[in-house]
Amino acid sequence: MERMNNDAAEQQRRWRLVLGMDEDGVLSPEDQRLNQALSALYDVPHGGDPDKGKGSLSRSAPRVSRWLGDIREFFPAAVVQVIQKDAFERLGLKQMLLQPEFLAAVEADVHLVADLISLRSLMPEKTLDTARQVIGKVVDALLERLQRRTSETLRGAVHRARRTNRPRAADIDWPRTLRANLGNYQPELGTVIPERLVGFMRHQKRLVDLDDVILCVDQSGSMATSVVYASIFAAVMASVPVIRTRLVCFDTAIVDLTDELADPVQVLFGVQLGGGTDIHQAVAYCEGLIERPQKTHMVLITDLYEGGDAKALLARAAHLVRQGVNLIVLLALSDDGRAAYDPRMAEAFAALGAPVFACTPDQFPDLMATALRREDVLDWAAAQDIKAVRSSA
Known part of the structure; x- marks a missing residue:
């Protein structure tokens, strides 16, 4: 009987927290703090003025920092990241990223890094220094x-x-x-x-004998997480003596970050997230870097929403494949391995013989090993239970 009463009390407690109700003061002081932390975000109408809701975070950086401290106390890191994401979307808290007090309190992950990269041109110098430190911590964790x-x-x-x-x-x-x-x-x-x-055995190879890897990465806003992971992997691969790695990021402009690969944080600060997409222009640039097609592995990381010349892009990709370039299209390099992409372009690339799919960061090293051995990447993807795009032809 006592256990049933306890279960009923716990159920009632949870419903009060879900509904944000505690008019009779039944909740404990700790639960009241939890209730206030959740009400500050979820009692505010989506897209409305946060100051007109039952609770709000207001525009005070110290107050937001305390709120972040509360949610970190009550929830594990994975849940904290979800709540932060909701706060950014519902309350327009991206403006808070311009304040160092907020950055010092926030739970950092690759999504936050992407936000910081996109906002860095707006940051005052003192906030920029804090942003570098936050990005550096995330980069160090990913490298480890x-x-x-x-x-x-x-x-x-x-x-x-x-x-x-x-x-x-x-x-x-x-x-x-x-x-x-x-x-x-x-x-x-x-x-x-x-x-x-x-x-x-470490071969004393001449430079011309090395395999070449080109990571050509779409830095439009929808690919933000993929850009962060691709930049980290490019820095890691650049330290491996058996391959020669290049990193090229693009939207409607192109930035070659190969010379910055010794410093992953600097690489990320060289990325320009946002803008349109001209995949053809980027692939044409990368083609100009290729000296030995049959020793070159080109990983094109993009959702394939082409804002440039789609017909010319497919023709150039077909030419690369005919030359012997090992062309792989990654629709996303993200934690969930899922992607939103242009299905018609994806099928067109698959028809050229290029593997087209999305993968997670944990799968990427094995993908590159399979590519370097010139083994069938589609067979590898099937073994990993990755659904590749197939040609409709």
Whole structure:
């Protein structure tokens, strides 16, 4: 009976929080804070004046900072990011990104980075410095998550058949080394003593023998998250000695960020999010960079909504494929691996023989390894349960 009463009380508490009702003061002080934090956002009519709702965040940066602190206390990071996104859309809080107090309190993720990049030209200098710090934290977290696996996967793809027992530290194949030394496990130390190292043989290749990778990235507003991830991957890939990486971003203009790849934060500050889209012009620029088509892998990251010459774009893409360029079209590089795109253009690219699909950042290293080995990318996508666009012809 006591348990049933407790369950009923908890259910009543949750309904009060959902409906924002506490006229009789039943909620605890902590729940009252939670109720106020949610009411400040969700009691305001969508698109209306936040100051006319039951609650509001107002235009005070310190007050918004306290509100952000409250929601971080009550919810996990993933939920906080959803609430922040709602706040940006419902209350027009993007203006708050111009204030360093707000930036210091906000829960940073790739979506926030995209917002900061798009607003940086409006930021005063002190806010710009804070924005760099916020972006730097997100970049560091992404590098920690993606760098090692990407580097090892790409090295393995190019030199998989060449092994050595005297590798340099950066070229050690740790899984194989551990398997080769399992007999040397030391229980008292809780570790394996590797008497024999196994690693990738570092070829003394001339530059012309390297594989070339060109990331051609649509920086129109709809591709913001993809731009952030692509920039991070380009910086990681540029540090891998077995490939030569270029990063080209475009809307109706083109910016070649290859020379900035040593500093991912600087790369992101070189991106110009927003504007129209001229894919043909960007592909033409990238074609001018290609010296050895059969050693070149071009990843075109775009939703394929072409604002330029669509017919010329398809003709140029067909020419690249005929020359032997490994052309791959990514409709999105995002956490959910889903994309909104032009279906007719996607089908037209698929008809040329170019794989067309979206993928997640965690899938991207394996995608690039498959491309570098010149294996069937569509077979890889099917094995990953990725739905590729098929030609209707």
